[in-house]
Amino acid sequence: MTLAWRLWVVVLMVLAALVTAYGMRVGVGSAWWPIPALWLTTTLAAFGLSIWASGGFILLGLAMDFMGEAPVGAWPLALLSAYAVALVAWDRQPPIRVISAELISLVGGCIVISLTLGVAAAIAGHPGFSRNALTGDFIMTALMYPVIRFMILPASIRVARR
Amino acid sequence: MAWYGHRRSGEPRPGARAVVVGLGLSMVGVLAIQTSTAVRSGIDASRESVDATTASLASFASDLSDWSLFGFGRSEQDRARIAELEAQVRELTRWKDLAESMTLRMERYERLLDLVGETQGQSVTARIVAEDAGPFSASRIANAGAANGVREGFAVINENGLVGRVVRVGEYTSRILMLTDFASRIPVMGTRSGDRALLVGDNGTGARLIEPETPDKIVEGEVWVTSGDDGKMPLGVRVGIATRVGEEWRLSLAIDEGPVDFVRLVPPPDFARPEDAPALGGVSENTEPTLRSAGVELAPIVTTVPPAATGRPASAARPSPGGAQ
Numbered sequence: 295m296t297l298a299w300r301l302w303v304v305v306l307m308v309l310a311a312l313v314t315a316y317g318m319r320v321g322v323g324s325a326w327w328p329i330p331a332l333w334l335t336t337t338l339a340a341f342g343l344s345i346w347a348s349g350g351f352i353l354l355g356l357a358m359d360f361m362g363e364a365p366v367g368a369w370p371l372a373l374l375s376a377y378a379v380a381l382v383a384w385d386r387q388p389p390i391r392v393i394s395a396e397l398i399s400l401v402g403g404c405i406v407i408s409l410t411l412g413v414a415a416a417i418a419g420h421p422g423f424s425r426n427a428l429t430g431d432f433i434m435t436a437l438m439y440p441v442i443r444f445m446i447l448p449a450s451i452r453v454a455r456r
Numbered sequence: 457m458a459w460y461g462h463r464r465s466g467e468p469r470p471g472a473r474a475v476v477v478g479l480g481l482s483m484v485g486v487l488a489i490q491t492s493t494a495v496r497s498g499i500d501a502s503r504e505s506v507d508a509t510t511a512s513l514a515s516f517a518s519d520l521s522d523w524s525l526f527g528f529g530r531s532e533q534d535r536a537r538i539a540e541l542e543a544q545v546r547e548l549t550r551w552k553d554l555a556e557s558m559t560l561r562m563e564r565y566e567r568l569l570d571l572v573g574e575t576q577g578q579s580v581t582a583r584i585v586a587e588d589a590g591p592f593s594a595s596r597i598a599n600a601g602a603a604n605g606v607r608e609g610f611a612v613i614n615e616n617g618l619v620g621r622v623v624r625v626g627e628y629t630s631r632i633l634m635l636t637d638f639a640s641r642i643p644v645m646g647t648r649s650g651d652r653a654l655l656v657g658d659n660g661t662g663a664r665l666i667e668p669e670t671p672d673k674i675v676e677g678e679v680w681v682t683s684g685d686d687g688k689m690p691l692g693v694r695v696g697i698a699t700r701v702g703e704e705w706r707l708s709l710a711i712d713e714g715p716v717d718f719v720r721l722v723p724p725p726d727f728a729r730p731e732d733a734p735a736l737g738g739v740s741e742n743t744e745p746t747l748r749s750a751g752v753e754l755a756p757i758v759t760t761v762p763p764a765a766t767g768r769p770a771s772a773a774r775p776s777p778g779g780a781q
Contacts, residue, residue, distance in 0.1 A: 315513035318586040320717060343469055348476045352483070360506040361513075363593035363631075366499055367486035374480045411591055418490040420592060422638025427591045 307350040326430030336399040337446040339380030365418030372410040376403035404432040504626040514586040579722040594634040601628040610721040617694035617710030645683035649673040665705040688724045
């Protein structure tokens with residue numbers, strides 16, 4: 295990957311952390327708020343496997359752990375799992391269509407994040423984990439994805455993946 | 457060549473895959489070692505400083521959006537808000553005077569009755585700067601910390617009632633565990649039934665009463681307050697209203713009646729532990745071995761009654777019950 299792409303990844307990660315923090319301000323914390331990291335796992339996987347992006351997900355996940363009082367390592371593991379699901383989906387494109395790859399990445403990401411966080415809480419011996427708290431956030435993430443994808447993915451994903 | 461890379465997508469990269477899998481496995485390892493209390497306390501220490509960063513980030517992001525999205529045309533709104541707050545301050549000043557005079561009267565009554573009241577330390581008022589209602593916790597961050605005199609265990613109260621308690625303190629921030637968090641356990645009591653129970657959080661959805669002493673006496677719609685049984689919460693702070701859901705009792709929490717923005721961080725009641733209390737004047741420590749072992753191993757204490765008084769030999773005298781004389 296080029297230096298420009300790596301810088302772009304860093305900018306995206308910082309923006310994702312800021313959007314997550316913005317969701318913690320007073321009056322918004324209890325509302326449905328998107329998980330920007332899930333947009334990144336879905337879209338960055340289109341560029342193929344990248345250690346740079348994986349490292350970014352670890353750091354972003356750690357920030358989310360500390361912000362959300364999660365066991366340390368829970369969100370990094372969840373984001374890496376979602377990234378892996380997205381990589382598998384994008385690897386099948388072609389023959390499957392771009393929209394299908396994105397859909398599988400997004401929905402699969404939601405499912406795998408939900409499961410991984412539950413497992414992480416069990417491994418770390420965390421007293422409680424509420425899957426319901428994530429449902430609204432997943433819905434918001436999915437609803438906003440059609441707009442966000444244009445900001446992250448190149449104009450023609452077919453060219454990008456050639 | 458695209459700006460994002462030189463490599464064709466889909467090329468097998470076993471090395472990179474191994475690195476990513478290794479990163480994932482290391483995260484599992486990090487999670488596993490957190491079952492150790494020592495590791496967890498170390499992480500908690502680092503969380504203290506991160507809380508301040510989180511609060512700053514939330515504030516920064518909030519300011520950014522206020523500036524970019526709603527920066528214009530707010531002055532009229534602000535003026536109206538200021539006027540409203542000024543009216544509230546005037547009203548509250550009247551209440552403050554009333555409260556002060558009533559406090560004085562109550563102190564005099566307590567002195568007259570020789571009643572031991574609850575001594576209360578200095579509370580701190582703070583503003584909530586960040587809130588978290590994620591899958592792992594229901595908590596808030598307030599902008600007062602150790603530098604302001606806040607300590608772990610302080611009760612957190614707003615105008616509606618109990619909000620939670622302080623679980624971690626940074627220098628200028630403190631993390632508040634909400635009543636709805638899984639880990640929240642608050643002893644409470646009903647104001648009409650007098651029943652006592654433990655209020656347990658349900659992570660975001662509310663809180664339920666467990667182990668009520670006399671559940672049949674609980675009244676629907678009854679106000680529940682803190683019982684102060686744990687010695688950490690002040691007595692009589694409003695918590696919520698009892699509602700029956702199926703077989704269990706839940707509380708409609710007072711904090712849901714309005715936004716949680718400004719809170720008061722109240723120290724635990726200042727009870728001196730018996731071992732820390734100063735020695736009583738003129739009373740020396742009891743060193744009598746037979747009395748100190750009373751209730752555990754009763755020593756036979758023989759009363760010395762003259763044989764002439766009972767008409768029996770002295771050896772027939774019986775030990776006094778409980779060893780007391």
